[in-house]
Amino acid sequence: MEKQKPITNENPAAISVRERLSMESKPENCGVIIFGASGDLAHRKIIPSFYSMYIKKLLPNGFYLLGCGRTSLTDESFREGIKSSLQTFDNDISSKSVEEFLSFCFYSKGDYFSQVLYENIKNKLQKFDEQFNSNNNHIFYLAIPPNIYSNVVKSLAQSGLVQEEKGRKKVVIEKPHGNNLESAMLLIKQLNSVLDEHQIYLIDHYLGKDTVQNILIFRFANVVFEPVWNRNYIDHVEIIAAESDGVGDRAGYFDKAGVLRDMFQNHMMQLLSLVAMEQPLSFDAENMRNEKTKLLKSIQQFPINELEKWIVRGQYSSAELNGEKINGYTEEKNIPGNSKTETFVAAKILIDNERWQGVPFYLMSGKRLHCKKTQIAVYFKHIVHSIFPPLKPNDLSENILVFSVQPNEGISLAIESKHPGPKLCMGDLNMQFLYKDVFSDAPPDAYERLLLDCMLNDQTLFIRENNVELTWKLFTPVLEEWENNPDIPLYKYQAGSRGPVEADEIPRSDKRIWQSMDCWWEQQND
Ligand code: BG6
Secondary structure: OOOOOOOOOOOOOOOOHHHHHHOOOOOOOEEEEEEOOOOHHHHHHHHHHHHHHHHOOOOOOOEEEEEEEOOOOOHHHHHHHHHHHHOOOOOOOOOHHHHHHHHOEEEEEOOOOOHHHHHHHHHHHHHHHHHHOOOOOEEEEEOOOHHHHHHHHHHHHHOOOOOOOOOOEEEEEOOOOOOOHHHHHHHHHHHHHHOOHHHEEEOOHHHHOHHHHHHHHHHHOOOOOHHHOOOOOEEEEEEEEEOOOOOOOOHHHHHHHOHHHHHHHHHHHHHHHHHHOOOOOOOOHHHHHHHHHHHHHOEOOOOHHHHHHOEEEEEEEOEEEOOEEEOOHHHOOOOOOOOOOOOEEEEEEOEOOOOOOOOOEEEEEEOOEOOOEEEEEEEEOOOOOOOOOOOOHHHOOOOEEEEEEEOOOEEEEEEEEEOOOOOOOEEEEEEEEEHHHHOOOOOOOHHHHHHHHHHOOOOOOOEOHHHHHHHHHHHHHHHHHHHHOOOOOOEEEEOOEOOOHHHHHHHHOOOOOOOHHHOHHHHHHO
């Protein structure tokens, strides 16, 4: 990591994302093998991220990409598919850079359960390693259904494809990492039986988002925040990941998962970890992940006998929005009419350590809500004494620090300030930094950052196995109780609303309200 020149008014775009990324060391030559290469994730995220790195000159000189899948494709038809996915990145898909990129993309069709596929891969890798001088370094990316992860990893090992006698071998595994504590532990055991920890890259794409990484920079690279980052000054924290879309075409996966598995066990807990963790010794994989582990271990288990006071679930029902009928969850394509899968969860989390004792973290995530917004809002306490009579401390607004993860990526701080005029009148003011106003490039896609890190052998932004275990330990009892106890309600909320009103009870029982869904500081910026 290197320090950049300051951003000034004269030169607001002093640092472009491209400049910054290209300062990081270049990865060593390698071949990337994508399982599930004809699927949606590969075409929407993984391959475009490699292309984007290619045009930013971040890929090593010796690089190739081998797609594998069950779909019958030739190298040519695979390249055609890539070409159309790249259209969103490069309008001119017949450009030289697209043609160059395609020239090192190949395809191998096969059945994941047949050794023939792995033998084919082996033969192709031998040939490409020579052709592209990739030193036998291979990254296997599993963008396949989670229930076949173990089989594929086992077959890779049986074929000698992940042994590190010659070159590095890494395996990147998409979420979900298990479906509950038991299945997660089984997956971890199976991975560990054939791979070393340094070969395992468990992905949570939220950690690749620039704004998420900025939480750490903000906290630990500035002097002003850390001294007040504790229960003496912080009243509570809200973490919200609201989505306006419904389940889309992912019904098959989502109906078996639900929001607690899909968003809380991974993304939400990672956001919480970064906000709440202690300062690591340094920003590297071991120290960062050690601190996250300590934090996750300090989280209080949910009290199962009074679950509803702590965690509430909901499911969207149909509604009319702008004259258009929006389906309820159970009317969505391929969702059973009697599905009890939750599309919304709100929860309160307490952390048992010196820093956070008594500070509630309110978390909320849901689909088909009234807006799309991921943000972390840190609400500070009121001042203890007011020198502005008749105003009492509680008449003055609390300071609020907001990390806006998406959209409108940025950071803001709400403060009290004097408003213009002869009298001493005060009001809320929002000091805001928006990425789009300051940087010339939009932040890179989260996958781009993570894939680059993987090529650089940096596991700092990947999930360690014991973090997977700890988060499942927290949520598996809740999932079991939801499944087994018919008395626990699944509250309905209208599509396009703010979620079920029953979720308000969680902060209300602490004499608080959800503030981040309709926050004044955003309205001020519109
Ligand atoms: C995925 C979930 O991991 O994250 C999706 O499976 C969710 O259900 C998505 O929509 C949200 O990601 P982002 O980057 O759009 O906030």
